[in-house]
Amino acid sequence: MDIYKALENDHKELKNLLSELVDLEEQDSYREVLIENISTLLSSHSRAEESVLYNSMRAIGDSELVMHAYKEHMEAEALLKKMELKEVTGADWTKTAMELRDALLHHIDQEEHDVFTEARKMFSAEEAGQMGEAFLKLQSEIKNQGFVKNSFDLVVNLMPPRFVDKVKSIGSGLGK
Ligand SMILES: [Fe+2]
Numbered sequence: 381m382d383i384y385k386a387l388e389n390d391h392k393e394l395k396n397l398l399s400e401l402v403d404l405e406e407q408d409s410y411r412e413v414l415i416e417n418i419s420t421l422l423s424s425h426s427r428a429e430e431s432v433l434y435n436s437m438r439a440i441g442d443s444e445l446v447m448h449a450y451k452e453h454m455e456a457e458a459l460l461k462k463m464e465l466k467e468v469t470g471a472d473w474t475k476t477a478m479e480l481r482d483a484l485l486h487h488i489d490q491e492e493h494d495v496f497t498e499a500r501k502m503f504s505a506e507e508a509g510q511m512g513e514a515f516l517k518l519q520s521e522i523k524n525q526g527f528v529k530n531s532f533d534l535v536v537n538l539m540p541p542r543f544v545d546k547v548k549s550i551g552s553g554l555g556k
């Protein structure tokens with residue numbers, strides 16, 4: 381499976397979960413399970429996407445588009461965290477759920493159009509296939525890790541590539 385297909389599969393699943401989320405009542409007992417599922421999918425997807433696709437694009441040269449997408453990852457995760465920590469209640473709960481859904485729909489749309497178009501110019505079909513396999517492998521590893529490690533990986537992903545191995549080796553004890 382190439383990287384585009386692998387990312388699109390997650391995007392579809394995320395969209396379904398988000399439309400379930402905005403339809404839920406705040407008191408619904410399924411809420412916590414659903415937020416947890418969105419959080420696991422979103423964070424593992426975003427970290428693996430940054431590592432495999434974004435960092436490869438940055439290494440070749442397009443950093444503006446990629447840094448914009450990084451910022452949107454952080455914004456979406458901050459909104460979701462608010463809901464996980466129950467910082468929003470009452471009418472604000474549905475408002476925040478809708479804000480999160482709208483932000484991610486916009487992000488996904490931009491990714492599947494602008495980012496993929498750029499990436500297709502940069503990488504061969506063979507490279508896209510290798511990136512797809514790498515993405516799936518890394519994502520399943522990340523799903524088995526805790527929140528600390530996920531946050532740490534976001535910071536690591538933002539670093540200049542030549543520092544990444546060294547920082548990873550220092551931080552390898554975190555989140556275990
Ligand atoms: Fe994505």
Ligand SMILES: [Fe+2]
Nearest residue numbers: 426429449491
């Ligand atoms: Fe993304």
